[in-house]
Amino acid sequence: MPRPSASKAELVPGTLDMLILQTLTVQPLHGYAVAQHIERLSESVLRVEQGSLYPALERLQKKGWVTSKWGESPTGRRARYYTISAAGRKQLGAEITSFDRALLAINRVMRRA
């Protein structure tokens, strides 16, 4: 029985929005797929809890960075598909830049200390 492994990392706070936006740049996805995508690409290190995924998607929609539309999933069920908007892409760029800068800074600290 698979259990959540100890190696799985909690998300760095504030990065979930960025990860979702990044994921959606490839194609419109429904919520489950977004979570799966993030999990798979991070090789199961990052896990997205539903409890934060849907509120986050709601938040992104409210800011106008993501829009949603009902469509049909490959299994034939109705699903809500999320699409990144132009504003979302701009926001993503900004977040990546600041994230990179922060990561760089952390790295510098970690290497020198």
Add this chain to the structure above:
Amino acid sequence: MSFLDGLRHRLRTLVRGSRYERELNEELEFHLSLDEMQAEHRGLAGDEARVFARRRFGNVTYLKEETRRMAGFSLIDAARQDLRFAIRTLRRAPGFTLTAVLTLAIGIGANTAIFSAVNTLLLRPLPFREPDRLMQITLVTPAAEGRPARSDMVWSFPKFAALRDAQNVFEDLGLYEETQSSLTGDGDPERISGEMIGGRYLPTLGIAPVVGRGILPEEDQHPDTRFIVILGDALWKRRYNADPAILGKAITLDGKPFTVVGVLPPGFKGLTGKAELMVPVMTRDGPGLAEKWSHEFELVGRLRKGVTPEAAARAMAVLGARIDAEIPGRVGGHWGATARELNGVRVDPLVRRSLLVLLGAVACVLLIACANIANLLLGRATSRRREIGVRLAIGAGRSRLVRQLLTESLLLSLLGAAASVLVAWWGVKLLGAVNPASTLRAQQLGGLGAVVFSSVRLDASAMIFAAALAVITGLLFGLAPALQATRPSLTASLTVGGERVRGAMLRRFASRNMLVIAEVALAIVLLAGSGLLLRSLGKMLAVNPGFDPRSVLTLRMTVPRQSMARDSLPAFYDLMLARLGALPGVTDVGLGNCPPLAGGCNSTEITFLDRPPVPDGSAPEVGVNWVSPSWFSALRVPLKRGRLFTAADRVGAPKVVVMSETAARRYWPNEDPIGKRVGLGQGGFADGATVVGIVGDVRFGSIDSLPRPEAYISYFQSVRQGMMIYLRGTSDPASMAGPARHAIREIAPGFPVYDVLTLRARVADAMAQARFSAILLALFAGVALALAGIGIYGVMSFSVAQRTREIGIRMALGAERRNVLMLVVGQGIALAGAGVIVGLAAALAATRVLRALLFDVAPSDPVTFASIIVLLLGAALLASWLPARRATRVDPTQALRGG
């Protein structure tokens, strides 16, 4: 764009709440099913997979809550929840809810009704074109013999003409005068109110006839030429069946034919507020119009664009001085002129003041009602503190709880407002039934009459007012209890029995005490106001008007101008007096021209032929009344000296006058007036008449003004067309009306008889304005007193309930019932006493605004104040007596054990 996308999203979630909910469920369901599928894929059995997926998924409800909160959904959702909760809570306490809603219904309803009146009479723009450019223009007269200075004197035609030709601040000037005419032909004779108007009167107001035309310029040029009439809408419909063919036909007014040229728009009754027809001022006779000192016309002007009212008033002052120089004043100094905004004189100042006093009073009542409900809510909050404590403990936000409690109070106040519409509707109906002519003394005092009580109605603005009041009151009585109830005192609230919540409770108790003190104080203010008005009314009722109004019927009659030669009038009087005197049950019949207590009628200058002549304009004024010899006995006016008129005092016999006591005292302080020779400026008595008698004073002006000097002339020596007939009978005076009308119709067919009233009713009408304010204010004060009593009762009951154990101990230790009684009652009285002290200070300040409404009572009248204090303390005694009695019934053992 992103902003728009976001906004659209928000709107969607707001507008389609249920759909949003469904979609969220569907989305989560979908997610869950995919999780399950995956688990199955990994080799778990169906059930197990579902359990796993559920576990993995986490708390669905929490998830939904979070997502929903993110969607900004919570506000509306929470409001809906709060509302549902509030409805449930209120339904669970029907007694409380009913009390609160009823209290509010009365409070808000009374406010809405009075507001409607204030709105119609004082606030709403006058129903004329650009009403803010309309001004009333008047003459200013200096104080003269027995008469104060006035700044609202009406115009004579020559003075008006001088003003019209010289002024340049007004675009149009409208001249008007109230008239009474007898309308005969096609139907019963009628006495009709009308206006005699200048040619520019209707254009000045911006009123155009709906049928036909107004007054042409050539009809406004020369006196006594064109006899035309414009009908009012009501008269046109009533008497002429709204027939447009009436145009061009003649109707008979005072025996003369007048050609109908137009019909006025519905609802417009001129600035007098009662005109049923209008005739040009030029239908008057030339000599009458040319009389410089015959002041009778009101004047209204429409300001030129760009001219301010202040500039117009200044211009009028300048012109007034010029006119005075051309036509010098004859009594006591220079005359002037002024102008004021028409809106400012729309109702009499006394009426304005009464209305504002009433508005203040109802506002006080509403405040007391709010305090009372806040009190009830505080009491409820105490009994709900466990519930609230639990909610706080399990993490409910304070703001959310406050919002919930406020929802409850807003719901209460909105229910109250809904119920108040009924109260307001009833109140407005009552106000509409008020007779403006008598109640507002419209005939005796200033004010337009164009806006009257009957036009008061519940309109949109009244509804908005009620709704706004509901919200304000809801917040007012809800906020403090809500804040206090949710003050975090977690552990205390949860402690069983709540004995340790003393601190919080005392605080709550203190604020309840404050509320009761405020209530009592407000009640004192209202009681003081109504007490003063009632006392003033009582003093008015005690005034002797100078005649005996019991069992007297009065009718007015006018001999139409062309129907009878003046020489035959005395014979007609004889015939009529004899005929009416012979009616069964009639003991006395008298004729008089001036009804008592109705503002007074004629006055003129009096000269003394045995004294050196005085300079022009400085002769004293005296009221002149025409009476039949029998008038004095019919009204029981006592003869003080000399004799009354006799049958021998007729035209041709030596002229005689009777003077009133006040006249005798003022003009002959140290002499016997009998036999003195005087000249009166009216009735053909200027060349001299002999004083033959002195009679008691009669108040012709008003009940609350001192009698003026009066002179009486006999109808038989100086004939007049108009008269009021006084019938004194042995039976119910109103029952004489039918036979009297019948008798008059027999001897004088076609003579209009009108204004039939018992003399008692006339006396009552003269005091109607005072009675109106006094009764309404007394009603409000009564409500306030009851509410304050309920407030004291509530607090004392609560206090007794809280102190059950303490009282038990006291009784166990040997306290007598009497001591317990004193303890509780003493506390109630102390509370009321504090309120009385605060209230007295406020009342002494507030009642000063009543000064103008009071007759013979000082605003700080000690008798009134003493009695209201006794009244209020009595109510407080009663209100705390009941809980005190309950306290004495406390069983010590039970109180101690049960604590």
